[in-house]
Amino acid sequence: MYKIFTKKIIIITAVIWAIVLIGLISFLFLSSSPKAIEYFTEETKKTDQYQTKMESCLKEISPDALYGIYGIYSLRTIDDIDKNDEYYAEIEKTFHSKRGTIVDMYGDPIQEHIEMYLDPIPCTGLSDNAKRLTFTTGENGGFEFFVEELGGYTLSLQDAWYLENTDLKPVDFRNGNDGYRLVVRNEEHDREMLAKYIKTVEYGETLWSIATEHYGQGYYWPLIARANNLKQDEGIPEIFPGDELVVTPIAKLSQSQLEEIRQAFHAEDFGVSLNITNRQFNYSIDYPGRWVAQSPLTRGYDSNAKYYDSYIHEQKIIGPEYRQEYSSNNWEMSFVTVFVYDNREDKTLEEFAVYRDITDQSVIDMGHFVTEEWENGGILLTGGYYNRTQHLFFLKDKLIYDIAFSSLFSVEQTDPGIHQEMLDMIHSFKFVD
Secondary structure, three states: OHHHHHHHHHHHHHHHHHHHHHHHHHHHHHHOOHHHHHHHHHHHHHHHHHHHHHHHHHHHOOOHHHOOHHHHHHHHHHHOOOOOOHHHHHHHHHOOEEEEEEEOOOOOEOOOOOEEEEEEOOOOOOOOOOOOEEEEOOHHHEEEEEOOOOOEEEEEEOOOOEEOOOOOOOEEOOOOOOOEEEEEEOHHHHHHHHHOOEEEOOOOOOHHHHHHHHHOOHHHHHHHHHHOOOOOOOOOOOOOOOOEEEOOOHHHOOHHHHHHHHHHOOHHHOOOEEEEEEOOOOEEEEEEOOOEEOOOEEOOOOOOOOHHHOOOEEEEEEEEEEEOOOOOOOEEEEEEEEEEEEOOOOOOHHHHHHHOOOOOHHHHHOOOOEEEEOOOOOEEEEEOOOOOEEEEEEEEOOEEEEEEEEOHHHHHHHOHHHHHHHHHHHHHOEEOO
């Protein structure tokens, strides 16, 4: 038995070596053929020419003009394109324009018309005749670039305006990234924007009470202190009647600012469960201490309001960032928002979902609009909805309560901790008649 097994091993080993030997002989034969030698020589020559060209080009380009080293790495990628291949022929048809919006530090579109300049970058496929191109922003900060020649361009703005995104890569018209959102700054404009959020301190007010009024919780007073350069060495700074303070709406704060507050201030409150009780609409909801509750927004019923702007009440609670599923770079803020809609027309849930543009009538007709009942009386939408927002509905007293939140499935895949916090929040929603 042992001899038979050993013989099989020897045969298998011999076969493997024979295959390897045949492959080696074939490779040597093919590589020594004139065509193979010509192919390898040509490829080596192309690589050497490309490296030489890039080294020469990079000597002509200022790293500062490309917004730092990341711009240079981007340029290395975009230059290596054969203008005769099918890929270039395809992008030649479609990639001559790019659109976007310029916004201020609060994310609001710049209404002033601003000149934007594209300067050609050497060695990116542009001819020697390529010159600076000038564009002007339109309504609501919108702009559209159009170029005759595809290649790399640096972006700059008219005097006194500058890009906050200093690490912006060159604008490359040989790839399909469209939809720029550029944050721009201007000292005079920034002062005018800040003036909109000036609050005059009244008798009896403190930073804690002002933070409670504007941010939902008093322990967010450092937001106001930092915005006004108030010293925090000895605790909450003292303020006096008549003082003018910049109080930025929490909706205008950046994600990084909110995240910094969560991590740096009052970490002991992270495990505390806070509560919002709204007596006007008779509901209550709990949320974790590390989440941020915005000031509620309530307004009258407007029959002419568009579907996405027809709510009469909004209470938004913002949580930590989570990574989008199947992506290592895209992060989103988690959120739970209580919307209240006037339902004097007695819409059914399906009719409301179509009206609200949560789903489409064809989805309902095909039976893909799927719901399930929850223990707290809500109706959870589990299938047939758009984007990464999920909904829990309550129909009560001619009103529709829509609890909108980051998709449970998406959050669960990347951050089980945030997922559990959201579940606890949604389950805590109840009416307080």
